[in-house]
Amino acid sequence: MTLPRFSFTLHATSGxxxxxxIQMQRGEIRTPAFxxxxxxxxxxxxxxxxxxxxxxxxxxxxxxxxxxRPGAERVARLGGLHKxxxxxxxxxxxxxxxxxxxxxxxxxxTEQGVEFRSHIDGSKxxxxxxxxxxxxxxxxxxxxxxxxxxxxxxxPRDDIAASMELSMRWARRSREGFDSGAEHAARxxxxxxxxxxxxxxxxxxxxDKLTDIGFDGYAVGGLAVGEGQEAMxxxxxxxxxxxxxDRPRYLMGVGKPDDLVGAVERGIDMFDCVLxxxxxRNGQAFTWNGPLNLRNARFAxxxxxxxxxxxxxxxxxxxxxxxxxxxxxxxxLGAMLVTEHNLSFYQALMAGMRTAxxxxxxxxxxxxxxxxxxxSSA
Amino acid sequence: MTLPRFSFTLHATSGxxxxxxIQMQRGEIRTPAFxxxxxxxxxxxxxxxxxxxxxxxxxxxxxxxxxxRPGAERVARLGGLHKxxxxxxxxxxxxxxxxxxxxxxxxxxTEQGVEFRSHIDGSKxxxxxxxxxxxxxxxxxxxxxxxxxxxxxxxPRDDIAASMELSMRWARRSREGFDSGAEHAARxxxxxxxxxxxxxxxxxxxxDKLTDIGFDGYAVGGLAVGEGQEAMxxxxxxxxxxxxxDRPRYLMGVGKPDDLVGAVERGIDMFDCVLxxxxxRNGQAFTWNGPLNLRNARFAxxxxxxxxxxxxxxxxxxxxxxxxxxxxxxxxLGAMLVTEHNLSFYQALMAGMRTAxxxxxxxxxxxxxxxxxxxSSA
Numbered sequence: 001m002t003l004p005r006f007s008f009t010l011h012a013t014s015g016x017x018x019x020x021x022i023q024m025q026r027g028e029i030r031t032p033a034f035x036x037x038x039x040x041x042x043x044x045x046x047x048x049x050x051x052x053x054x055x056x057x058x059x060x061x062x063x064x065x066x067x068x069r070p071g072a073e074r075v076a077r078l079g080g081l082h083k084x085x086x087x088x089x090x091x092x093x094x095x096x097x098x099x100x101x102x103x104x105x106x107x108x109x110t111e112q113g114v115e116f117r118s119h120i121d122g123s124k125x126x127x128x129x130x131x132x133x134x135x136x137x138x139x140x141x142x143x144x145x146x147x148x149x150x151x152x153x154x155x156p157r158d159d160i161a162a163s164m165e166l167s168m169r170w171a172r173r174s175r176e177g178f179d180s181g182a183e184h185a186a187r188x189x190x191x192x193x194x195x196x197x198x199x200x201x202x203x204x205x206x207x208d209k210l211t212d213i214g215f216d217g218y219a220v221g222g223l224a225v226g227e228g229q230e231a232m233x234x235x236x237x238x239x240x241x242x243x244x245x246d247r248p249r250y251l252m253g254v255g256k257p258d259d260l261v262g263a264v265e266r267g268i269d270m271f272d273c274v275l276x277x278x279x280x281r282n283g284q285a286f287t288w289n290g291p292l293n294l295r296n297a298r299f300a301x302x303x304x305x306x307x308x309x310x311x312x313x314x315x316x317x318x319x320x321x322x323x324x325x326x327x328x329x330x331x332x333l334g335a336m337l338v339t340e341h342n343l344s345f346y347q348a349l350m351a352g353m354r355t356a357x358x359x360x361x362x363x364x365x366x367x368x369x370x371x372x373x374x375x376s377s378a
Numbered sequence: 379m380t381l382p383r384f385s386f387t388l389h390a391t392s393g394x395x396x397x398x399x400i401q402m403q404r405g406e407i408r409t410p411a412f413x414x415x416x417x418x419x420x421x422x423x424x425x426x427x428x429x430x431x432x433x434x435x436x437x438x439x440x441x442x443x444x445x446x447r448p449g450a451e452r453v454a455r456l457g458g459l460h461k462x463x464x465x466x467x468x469x470x471x472x473x474x475x476x477x478x479x480x481x482x483x484x485x486x487x488t489e490q491g492v493e494f495r496s497h498i499d500g501s502k503x504x505x506x507x508x509x510x511x512x513x514x515x516x517x518x519x520x521x522x523x524x525x526x527x528x529x530x531x532x533x534p535r536d537d538i539a540a541s542m543e544l545s546m547r548w549a550r551r552s553r554e555g556f557d558s559g560a561e562h563a564a565r566x567x568x569x570x571x572x573x574x575x576x577x578x579x580x581x582x583x584x585x586d587k588l589t590d591i592g593f594d595g596y597a598v599g600g601l602a603v604g605e606g607q608e609a610m611x612x613x614x615x616x617x618x619x620x621x622x623x624d625r626p627r628y629l630m631g632v633g634k635p636d637d638l639v640g641a642v643e644r645g646i647d648m649f650d651c652v653l654x655x656x657x658x659r660n661g662q663a664f665t666w667n668g669p670l671n672l673r674n675a676r677f678a679x680x681x682x683x684x685x686x687x688x689x690x691x692x693x694x695x696x697x698x699x700x701x702x703x704x705x706x707x708x709x710x711l712g713a714m715l716v717t718e719h720n721l722s723f724y725q726a727l728m729a730g731m732r733t734a735x736x737x738x739x740x741x742x743x744x745x746x747x748x749x750x751x752x753x754s755s756a
Contacts, residue, residue, distance in 0.1 A: 041703060045710040070678065070703045077679060078699050086695050281710075300448065301455060317464050321456050325419060325448045332423040332659075332710060 006189040006216045008248050014362035016240070016267040019354045022248060024142055025187050026082070027089040029057040031248060031269040032357075034260065034350045035092060036343055037277060040065045041075075041085040044277050045332070045339045048087045054312070054340065055347030058090040058143075060272045063135050064099035067125070068118045072138035080140030092143035092272070094252070095132045095174070095193075097167075098150045098221075109149070111166070129170045133177030137184045144190045145219065146174035153197040153227040164195040164202050167221075168209040175213050189216035191250060197222050198231055200238055207242035218243040219250040220268070224259075233262050240267035257286055257349055257373060261366050264353050276346045280339030283327035287345065288372050292320075294338060299324040312344030384567040384594045386626050392740035394618070394645040397732045400626060402520055403565050404460070405467040407435040409626060410642045410731050412724045413470060413650040418443045419453075419463040422655050423710070423717045426465045432690070432718065433725030436468040436521075438650045441513050442477035445503070446496045450516035458518030470521035470650070472630070473510045473552070473571075476528045476599075487527070489544070507548045511555030515562045522568045523597065524552035531575040531605045542573040542580050545599075546587040553591050567594035569628060575600050576609055578616055585620035596621040597628040598646070602637075611640050618645035635664055635727055636752060639744050642731050654724045658717030661705035665723065666750050670698075672716060677702040690722035 003025045010020040022029040036043045036051055038059045043051045051059060061081055066072060078084050081091055097114075101107060104116035104125075113128025127135075132147035148167035151160055171192050178190045192215035196202030210218060220239050223232045232254075240249045250270035251263050260271055276286060283294040287307035292299075294306075305315035306323065314323075314337045326334030349369075356365030381403045388398040400407040414421045414429055416437045421429045429437060439459055444450060456462050459469055475492075479485060482494035482503075491506025505513075510525035526545040529538055549570050556568045570593035574580030588596060598617050601610045610632075618627045628648035629641050638649055654664060661672040665685035670677075672684075683693035684701065692701075692715045704712030727747075734743030 040707045040709060041700070042709050042711045045714070047711070047714070069707055070699075074679065078681060078697070084697075084700055084703075086700075301452065303456060319456070319462075321448075322419070322462050322464075325462075329418045329447060331418060331420050332713065333420045333425070335710065336423070336425070336714070 005187055012358045014357040014360045017264050017357045017362040018269060019357040024090050026142055029090060030354060032264045032350050032353050033057060033270045034346045035060045035272040037272055037274045045336045050340060054343040058092060059087060061091050061093045062099060063093050063096035066139060067135050068120055072135040076138040082140055090142040093136045093139055093141035095145040095147040096127050097148045100127055129173035130177040133174055137181045142188055144178055144188055146171045146192050148193045148221060150222050153225055160197045161202055164206050167195045168206060171210055172213050191215055191217040191219050193219040193221035195222045198235055203239050204242055211244060217248040217250060219252050221252050224253040224255055229259060236263055236266040261369050265366055276342035277339050280342045281335040283338060285338050286342050290373050294324050294327045306341050310345060312341050314341040383565055390736045392735040392738045395642050395735045395740040396647060397735040402468050404520055407468060408732060409647040410728055411435060411648045412728045413438045414721055415650055415652045423714045428718060432721040436470055437465060439469050439471045440477060441471050441474035444517060445513050446498055450513040454516040460518055468520040471514045471517055471519035473523040473525040474505050475526045478505055507551035508555040511552055515559045520566055522556055522566055524549045524570045526571045526599060528600050531603055538575045539580055542584050545573045546584060549588055550591050569593050569595040569597050571597040571599040573600045576613055581617050582620055589622055595626040595628060597630050599630050602631040602633055607637060614641055614644040639747050643744055654720035655717050658720045659713040661716060663716050664720050668751050672702050672705045684719050688723060690719050692719040
């Protein structure tokens with residue numbers, strides 16, 4: 001029996017919230033899913049087996065970072081990203097489009113693609129839809145993202161429209177580039193990315209064009225770029241509905257725990273974000289009762305766990321007092337422990353949402369979550 | 379049956395090299411033993427369960443660091459160092475004497491003790507034999523070190539002699555201070571520290587005075603302070619023999635793998651050193667064929683393990699190419715993996731020495747080690 005290349009089965013809905021499973025050759029992805037970010041072939045401060053133990057089914061790798069260091073061709077010679085970093089389950093790679101605009105220097109954007117200089121060593125590079133597909137193929141990605149431009153949401157409407165149209169032409173070239181790598185395309189999936197910022201009509205045009213091309217899944221792009229939660233939820237009130245209901249919907253770069261709950265409520269199935277790992281390195285822990293700054297002196301003799309409802313290996317072993325000491329002392333173990341807890345918390349949140357959706361009680365779950373997490377009854 | 383407070387059983391000797399076991403209430407310590415350094419209540423970049431998995435029976439905690447942050451009284455209120463950092467096996471604490479002289483500011487040394495300012499926040503502190511014993515008791519140390527002064531070996535002989543005499547008076551006060559904490563003294567051990575730098579006659583006087591006071595074990599102090607391996611081995615040719623043969627002998631702050639082999643060869647039973655952990659954070663890996671600098675570009679596509687004779691979780695999972703990438707990228711996982719390997723290598727080296735001594739083949743082991751590690755037949 002051959003495993004499916006890519007299948008998405010919806011098991012239940014509760015309001016607009018959906019739960020299901022994506023089947024791929026490297027394993028299944030339970031949705032709603034949170035993907036820890038493994039920027040440079042490592043989920044920072046975590047061994048991959050510990051990432052898996054938090055409950056992650058899939059991680060994300062960054063095309064921009066990996067093409068610059070160690071280089072896509074090098075990763076391919078070393079047997080691909082999975083082998084290189086010891087993660088044998090699915091990996092989603094972004095296209096490089098977002099980070100080449102936010103991190104690199106001396107960018108030149110043309111119809112063909114983007115020329116830029118590396119933020120690491122100043123070396124010159126070019127990335128286009130075709131090159132992005134090639135890089136993601138060389139990495140051995142399971143879920144490949146179309147190459148797009150992600151403009152700031154506050155740019156003039158005409159700029160947003162032109163950028164979206166360019167991204168849709170690039171989406172078609174991405175589809176063609178992906179399909180031309182027949183061997184990889186036979187086992188990987190390609191997702192398109194909806195753009196249009198905060199404009200409903202542009203989001204509609206983008207969704208129609210992507211659906212026309214046809215993808216395995218659809219991302220809502222161009223959000224979480226500074227527009228704020230209210231504006232983001234405003235777009236999510238309609239944007240996911242524009243995308244095919246039988247395909248997973250992925251909200252890129254999101255977010256805070258309350259962002260995730262609100263987005264699942266609006267029909268999103270997949271997420272990635274650096275927040276749990278980055279916060280972990282800064283001593284910020286996420287809990288069911290809201291975030292905690294472990295640098296705070298009030299934790300110096302607090303013998304309780306980071307979160308008394310959490311069953312992760314950190315919460316069953318270490319006190320807030322110890323982690324406070326580690327964070328204050330700049331000890332690497334502090335970053336390691338808070339990161340591990342945060343990723344565990346994020347996965348527990350996703351599992352909680354999946355269970356509630358399956359039970360048809362998502363609204364109650366969301367209300368209870370907000371009461372405890374935000375301290376509000378909203 | 380009550381476990382012994384402290385017992386040392388020699389199982390075999392091979393030349394001057396000895397192997398045996400120390401029994402304490404929190405567990406046994408196989409000798410020759412290497413103690414990873416857990417300066418600030420953490421063996422840097424390692425979870426304690428991973429430290430144990432490398433084969434460590436005991437770790438070291440630093441009195442100087444812990445008294446300043448989080449503070450000995452605080453650690454005591456939190457249930458002691460073992461509970462605080464999740465290490466339930468023996469912990470040896472140093473006396474603070476060495477680091478107060480090397481790290482702190484504005485030191486004033488008197489017969490009573492040392493006044494100094496914290497290198498962290500400039501706060502004023504005092505440490506004396508009595509206070510050192512109290513701190514180590516508050517931490518809940520299993521092996522307590524006498525408070526001493528550790529002068530540079532290149533100071534004039536008269537200074538070395540005066541310093542040694544002061545340390546011997548402090549050793550007696552340490553003994554009395556330790557014994558006055560009856561509850562702690564009933565389950566912990568106290569080690570004295572021989573001084574005298576490179577002077578055989580002073581080392582003899584120091585050994586006689588310590589033996590006269592009586593300790594559970596004896597450290598050779600005042601070495602590994604810049605004198606070089608040849609001078610250190612010169613002292614080790616006679617100093618361990620001056621100490622009671624039925625007690626463990628501990629060489630403080632040593633050392634490189636070839637230092638350990640040469641010291642065991644001269645009758646040393648215990649070691650501690652930051653080298654495997656500090657080198658791990660700097661991307662230097664220890665192997666049976668000598669140290670490797672993982673930053674070196676020659677490892678960029680090297681698919682082999684750090685050490686092809688090593689069976690540690692790092693060597694069975696990750697390539698030199700991957701670790702090179704992590705180290706070059708400044709990723710925390712690079713520090714974590716090389717540290718774990720280095721501590722595993724150090725424990726494998728100790729285990730190899732113990733086996734060879736038990737088999738009566740230590741000389742062959744040492745010769746083979748030097749041939750492979752140093753690339754010499756010496």
